[in-house]
Amino acid sequence: MxxxxxxxxxxxxxxxxxxxxxxxxxxxxxxxxxxxxxxxxxxxxxxxxxxxxxxxxxxxxxxxxxxxxxxxxxxxxxxxxxxxxxxxxxxxxxxxxxxxxxxxxxxxxxxxxxxxxxxxxxxxxDWNEYPKPLLDNPRSYFHFLGDASWRVKNVKGAIDVITKTKQERLKVLGGHRINFRMGFRLTLSPRVSFAGMVGGAEKTNLLQGSKGLIFPVRWNEPFGLAITESLYMGCPIFGTPYGSLPELVHNDVGFLSNNSTALAQAVEGADAFSRRLCHEYTADVFNSxxxxxxxxxxxxxxxNGGKLNKKHPRLQQVQQEKFLDWK
Missing domain, CATH: 3.40.50.2000 (Glycogen Phosphorylase B;)
Incomplete structure (x- = not known):
C-alpha cells in the first residue's frame, strides 16, 4: 500500500x-x-x-x-x-x-x-527513538510539560500545586520565568525553575530526573503526548479530569482532580506509584x-468505499466558559 x-x-x-x-x-x-x-x-x-x-x-x-x-x-x-x-x-x-x-x-x-x-x-x-528509562535513579523534582504561554495548559495551576507542598520542586519544560504573552507573568518561587522549550535528549534527560508530571489543563485535552512521554519515563501523572485524561490515566499511574490542594497531597505521595508500571503501561498501549x-x-x-462516520461529526456542546473549573 x-x-x-x-x-x-x-x-x-x-x-x-x-x-x-x-x-x-x-x-x-x-x-x-x-x-x-x-x-x-x-x-x-x-x-x-x-x-x-x-x-x-x-x-x-x-x-x-x-x-x-x-x-x-x-x-x-x-x-x-x-x-x-x-x-x-x-x-x-x-x-x-x-x-x-x-x-x-x-x-x-x-x-x-x-x-x-x-x-x-x-x-x-516509536519508543525505540527514546532512551531506555532509568527507573531506579534518584529523582528530585516534578515537571510541567507543554507550552506555558498557552493558558489552557495552566502552568500557573502547576505552580500553585507545587507551592502547596512542603518542599517539592517543579521544572517547567516549555516556558520561562518572565512571560509577557501572559500579561507579564513573573514567577518568584525559588522552588520553580524554567527550562524553556526543550526537545530531544535535553527533554528526555529532564524527564529521567522527574518524580511525576503536573498537568492541570483547563480544557478538554484531545490526547496529550506529554502524558504518554512522561509515563514512558516512569513519571506518574497528576492532572485534571478533563478530555482524554480519565481515558489515559488510570488509578495505578496517576491521580486526577481539579482541586489544587488535592493534587498537592497526591504529589507528596508520588513515591507510592510504580515507575515500572507507568513505563510498561505506556510502552504496551501507546506505541507506534x-x-x-x-x-x-x-x-x-x-x-473499500466506506465512510468512517455515518454522519458528519459535529461538536455536541459549545463550551460557554473560557476555562474549565480549577480550584
Whole structure:
C-alpha cells in the first residue's frame, strides 16, 4: 500500500512537536510493515525512510497527490475533493458547531465522543527513538510539560500545586520565568525553575530526573503526548479530569482532580506509584505499532468505499466558559 501523509509542518521535529512526532512514528512503522509512505509537508523537511514532497501553498492539496498513491492521510482539513480514498485525523479542538468530514478520525475516545463520533485512534510513538528509562535513579523534582504561554495548559495551576507542598520542586519544560504573552507573568518561587522549550535528549534527560508530571489543563485535552512521554519515563501523572485524561490515566499511574490542594497531597505521595508500571503501561498501549495497525484498518474502510462516520461529526456542546473549573 502507498500512503500519502499530509501535514502543514516541517519534519523531523526540532523541539517538542506534537503532530510532527506522531506522523513520523506512524510513517516509520508503516514502512517497517512493508508499506510505502510519502510525506507532503512544508519546505525544510527531510526523511531517510520515506519520500518527501513539499507543499505548494498556491495549489489545492488534491492537485498535489501523486497518481500512484492508494490512500491519503490528511492531518489538515481537506480543501476540496480528494482524487484518492482519504482519512482526516483531527488533532485539536474547536468551540463552534460545524460539520467535519465523514472520514474524520479523532485521537481519543473522549475526543471523538464530544463530536458525536466513535472513530478514533490513540496517538502512539516509536519508543525505540527514546532512551531506555532509568527507573531506579534518584529523582528530585516534578515537571510541567507543554507550552506555558498557552493558558489552557495552566502552568500557573502547576505552580500553585507545587507551592502547596512542603518542599517539592517543579521544572517547567516549555516556558520561562518572565512571560509577557501572559500579561507579564513573573514567577518568584525559588522552588520553580524554567527550562524553556526543550526537545530531544535535553527533554528526555529532564524527564529521567522527574518524580511525576503536573498537568492541570483547563480544557478538554484531545490526547496529550506529554502524558504518554512522561509515563514512558516512569513519571506518574497528576492532572485534571478533563478530555482524554480519565481515558489515559488510570488509578495505578496517576491521580486526577481539579482541586489544587488535592493534587498537592497526591504529589507528596508520588513515591507510592510504580515507575515500572507507568513505563510498561505506556510502552504496551501507546506505541507506534498499535497506532499503525489501527490506521491500516481505517485505510481499508475508505479504500473499500466506506465512510468512517455515518454522519458528519459535529461538536455536541459549545463550551460557554473560557476555562474549565480549577480550584
Amino acid at each position: 502507498h500512503i500519502l501523509i499530509v501535514d502543514q509542518s516541517t519534519i523531523p521535529v526540532k523541539k517538542y512537536g506534537g503532530t510532527e512526532r506522531v506522523i513520523w512514528s506512524l510513517a516509520k512503522e508503516l514502512v517497517q510493515m512493508g508499506h510505502k509512505v510519502t510525506f507532503l509537508v512544508k519546505a525544510g523537511s527531510h526523511c531517510d525512510f520515506a519520500k518527501v514532497l513539499i507543499i505548494d501553498e498556491t495549489r489545492k492539496l488534491a492537485e498535489q497527490v501523486p497518481p500512484d498513491v492508494d490512500v491519503v492521510h490528511l492531518n489538515v482539513l481537506p480543501d476540496g475533493e480528494m482524487p484518492k480514498p482519504y482519512i482526516v485525523t483531527f488533532h485539536g479542538n474547536i468551540n463552534h458547531q460545524a460539520d467535519l468530514d465523514l472520514n474524520t478520525v479523532f485521537v481519543s475516545r473522549n475526543h471523538a465522543a464530544r463530536f458525536g463520533s466513535a472513530s478514533y485512534v490513540h496517538n502512539g510513538l 505499532k498499535k497506532m499503525a495497525e489501527a490506521y491500516l484498518e481505517k485505510y481499508q474502510v475508505v479504500m
